[in-house]
Every structure is written in structure tokens, then in C-alpha cells.
Amino acid sequence: MAEYSIEVRNLTKAFGNFVAVRNINFNVARGEIVGFLGANGAGKSTTIRMLCGLLSPTAGTAIVAGYDVVREPERIKERIGYMSQKFSLYEDITVEENIRFYGGIYGLSGRSLSARLRWALELNRLGGKERVLTGELPVGWKQRLALSCALLHEPKIVFLDEPTGGVDPLSRRKFWELINDLAAAGVTVLVTTHYLDEAEYCHRILLIHAGELVASGGPEELKTTFVRHPILEVECEQTGEALAMLQEEDWVLASEVYGAYLHVQVADEEEGRAKISRLLKGRGLVLKRIDTIRPRLEHVFTQLIEKTERLERASG
Ligand SMILES: Nc1ncnc2c1ncn2[C@@H]1O[C@H](COP(=O)(O)OP(=O)(O)OP(=O)(O)O)[C@@H](O)[C@H]1O
Ligand SMILES: [Mg+2]
Numbered sequence: 540m541a542e543y544s545i546e547v548r549n550l551t552k553a554f555g556n557f558v559a560v561r562n563i564n565f566n567v568a569r570g571e572i573v574g575f576l577g578a579n580g581a582g583k584s585t586t587i588r589m590l591c592g593l594l595s596p597t598a599g600t601a602i603v604a605g606y607d608v609v610r611e612p613e614r615i616k617e618r619i620g621y622m623s624q625k626f627s628l629y630e631d632i633t634v635e636e637n638i639r640f641y642g643g644i645y646g647l648s649g650r651s652l653s654a655r656l657r658w659a660l661e662l663n664r665l666g667g668k669e670r671v672l673t674g675e676l677p678v679g680w681k682q683r684l685a686l687s688c689a690l691l692h693e694p695k696i697v698f699l700d701e702p703t704g705g706v707d708p709l710s711r712r713k714f715w716e717l718i719n720d721l722a723a724a725g726v727t728v729l730v731t732t733h734y735l736d737e738a739e740y741c742h743r744i745l746l747i748h749a750g751e752l753v754a755s756g757g758p759e760e761l762k763t764t765f766v767r768h769p770i771l772e773v774e775c776e777q778t779g780e781a782l783a784m785l786q787e788e789d790w791v792l793a794s795e796v797y798g799a800y801l802h803v804q805v806a807d808e809e810e811g812r813a814k815i816s817r818l819l820k821g822r823g824l825v826l827k828r829i830d831t832i833r834p835r836l837e838h839v840f841t842q843l844i845e846k847t848e849r850l851e852r853a854s855g
Contacts, residue, residue, distance in 0.1 A: 544569050544696050544727035545590060549599030552585050559585045561750040562599065567729060569695070572722045574741030575731040576840070582750040583731040584624055587698045590729070591621045604696055617646070620689035620697035624704070624731075628685050630674030634665055637673050638688060645692035659687040662717075679710025686717060697721065699730040703737065715740050735836045744836075746843060753847050758836060765842055766834035768792055769808040773801040773815060776825035784818060795841060802838065 545567040552560040560582040567573050575583050588594040590603050592612025601608045604618040628637050638659050642652045660666050663683050673681065682702055689697060699718075703711045715737065722728055722742075730741070738744050739758050746754040754761060775781040782801055785794040790811070793804040805811025812829050819826045 543567060543602075544571070544604065545729065546602040547586075547590070547599075548601060550586065550589060550596055550601055551598040552582075552589060552594065553597045559750050560589070563747070563750075563752045565745055565752065565755060567727055569727055570722050570725045572718060572728045572730065572740070572742045574738045574744045575729060575747065576733075576735075576738055576744055577731075577747035578844075581747045583747060584700050586747070587621075587700050587729065587731065590615075591619060591698055592616050593621075617692070618694055618696065620692070620694040622685055622689045622697070622699045622702050624700040628673050628681055628688065630672070632673060633670050634660075634673055634676070634684065635669035637684065638691070641688035642691045647691060655691045659684070659691065662687055677710075679706045679713070682706055682710070683714060683717065686714070690721075695725070696727045697729070699728065701731050701733070703732060703734065711737065735840070738836055746840065748844055748847050749851075754839075754843055761836065761839045762834040765839045766804075768804045768806060769811065770832050770834060770838060771803045771805060771808070771811055771815065772797075772830045772832045773803055773819075774799070774827040774829075775801065775819055776827065780822075781819055781824055781826075784822060784824075785815070788814075788818065790814060793842065793845075797837070802832070804838075 543566040547563060547565050550560060550563050551558065563586065575586070577583050585594065589596050589608060590601055592608050592615040596609060603615045606614040608615060629640065632640070635656065638656050639652065642655055647655055660669065663680065665684065673684070676684065686699070686702060703714050706714065711734070718728055718730065719740070732738060741758065743755065743757055744761060745752060754765070756764060773781065778796060778799065778801060782794060782796055785791045785801065785803055790805065791803055792806065795802050803811070803815060808831055815829060816826060
């Protein structure tokens with residue numbers, strides 16, 4: 540049995556002259572939940588489509604469920620579940636018809652299809668709603684149903700491309716409970732999301748920026764690796780002016796607006812507090828409080844992306 544569910548080797552995809560995914564490498568263990576994060580256009584969907592055998596790489600390869608995406612993409616398609624970004628349920632047919640349709644695509648019929656139909660209905664608490672038109676379900680339900688449809692053939696690896704886009708927080712939570720149950724049962728999950736609170740649920744995060752993998756690690760690991768300085772949350776009545784002033788100071792290592800507050804990184808916590816207080820009050824601003832806060836993934840990402848962009852500018 541292969542050590543990893545997914546092994547990615549120098550995977551590259553170019554569209555004409557434009558390189559959407561550049562030479563990326565990573566492995567995913569069985570039962571691992573890996574979150575694939577990056578800005579719009581970073582290359583997440585392109586990578587996932589290559590790993591699902593739907594798009595052929597320009598260079599490099601990947602082994603998924605023991606098969607090579609370049610040489611045996613058809614084998615892979617039978618063994619994985621895939622929920623695409625514009626999830627793919629038919630709105631104008633009933634819940635049951637959708638489940639039967641996807642079951643058919645995955646080669647289920649007869650008793651095994653009936654059993655999986657019951658499983659999907661039960662999982663989604665859709666018993667009694669078999670004949671409801673899919674388009675009439677709330678978005679959160681549709682997305683859980685779409686996930687079940689991708690799981691009808693009991694794949695050991697699932698690729699979920701922004702499965703919770705546009706879904707309310709409670710439904711997202713329920714969706715993640717399902718993902719956790721899957722992983723606990725040994726299913727490997729690769730999931731993209733733009734929600735950083737969701738990334739916290741992942742065992743490991745891969746950050747992709749402009750087609751390149753720039754960081755990989757568990758949520759806590761990334762925070763300790765990339766956020767090395769204390770972060771002070773500053774509440775000041777004149778947020779914008781305060782930010783402009785802080786950015787002029789060389790002892791301010793990083794400063795940003797987060798909601799109504801400023802997050803300021805400094806070398807030393809106590810000294811930083813004193814300096815911020817002196818600066819803002821000295822210039823007549825109304826400082827309400829300064830608190831030390833724990834690093835969040837947001838800090839990791841803004842920091843990493845800024846660093847990557849600085850390096851890019853420096854190299855030409
Ligand atoms: N078939 C294609 N032809 C040309 N360019 C493409 C094609 N598919 C994707 N791209 C480009 O490749 C880049 C990566 O796209 P991709 O869809 O992988 O990004 P993404 O990380 O999934 O973004 P999003 O968060 O918006 O879904 C984008 O600049 C996109 O415009
Ligand atoms: Mg995408």
C-alpha cells in the first residue's frame with residue numbers, strides 16, 4: 540500500500556505563456572485534511588483539476604490513490620470524489636434524481652445504489668424530501684447534498700473546491716463536521732477555501748501564491764514559524780490616522796487594519812505598548828486600549844504574501 544494518498548512531483552500547468560501552477564511538490568497522508576489556500580487566481584482549482592485527472596499537466600506528475608495522473612487519469616476518476624467550485628447538482632430535478640444520477644455516473648445500480656441513496660438522504664436529514672426540487676433547497680443543504688453525491692462510490696480521497704462558498708456560518712460548521720467524520724474514517728480530504736476560520740480545522744495548510752507553493756504546515760506551526768513578534772491590538776478613535784503614523788515608525792515591524800482595530804507587530808511587548816501610547820497620544824489621537832493578542836492565520840498570510848512579493852520585486 541502506498542505511503543501517501545497523494546504525491547505531487549514538480550507539477551506544472553501552463554496555459555500558453557502563462558504559468559498557472561509552477562513546479563509544486565507535496566504529499567498528503569491517508570486520512571489527512573489538507574487545506575489549500577490562496578488568493579483568487581493563485582492556481583488552486585487548476586491543481587485540483589490536475590490531481591483529479593481532469594486536466595493534463597504541462598510538466599511533472601502526481602500519484603493519486605496509487606495511479607499516475609499523466610498515465611492513468613481514468614483510474615483516478617473512479618477512485619476519487621470531486622466537488623467542483625461551481626458545484627454540480629442539477630437544480631431542476633429532484634433530490635432523489637440527483638443522487639441517482641451521480642450514483643449512475645459512479646457505476647452504482649440496483650441494491651447498492653438504493654443503499655447509498657438511503658445513506659445520502661439520512662446523512663443530510665433529507666428523508667421525506669426526496670421529491671423536492673434541488674433548486675428549492677437552501678444553499679447549505681445543497682452543498683452537503685453535493686458532497687454526499689461526490690461520496691456515493693465511497694472514494695478514499697475527496698477533492699473539495701470551495702465547498703462552502705456563499706454558505707452561512709452554521710451550515711459551514713455542519714459541513715466541516717462531515718469532513719471531520721470522513722477523515723476520522725480514513726478518507727483523505729483536500730479542500731480549498733477562502734475562509735481562514737475553516738483553515739484552522741485543517742490538519743495541514745498549503746499556501747499557494749501566484750502558482751507557487753509558499754508555505755506548508757499545521758495552523759499552529761505556521762503561526763509560530765511565521766509570526767515571531769508580539770502582536771498588539773490597538774483601538775483608537777482615529778484608526779486611519781493612527782495607521783499612517785505607525786507606518787512611519789521604524790520600530791513598528793508591521794501594522795494593519797483588522798476590522799475596527801489596528802494590529803501592530805513590535806519587537807518587545809512592553810516597550811511597544813509604551814511607544815504606541817506615547818506616539819498616538821502625543822499627536823492628540825484618542826487611544827482607547829492596547830491588548831496583546833494571539834497570532835491568527837490572517838497574520839501569517841499577510842506576512843507571507845508581503846514577504847513573497849518583496850522577494851519577487853527584488854529579483855526583478
Ligand atoms: N483554461 C484556462 N485557460 C487560461 N487560463 C486559465 C485557464 N484556467 C485557469 N486559468 C488561469 O490560471 C490562473 C489560476 O486559476 P485557478 O482557477 O486555478 O485559480 P484559483 O486559485 O482556483 O482561484 P479562485 O480562488 O478564484 O477559484 C488564473 O489566472 C486563471 O485565469
Ligand atoms: Mg478556484
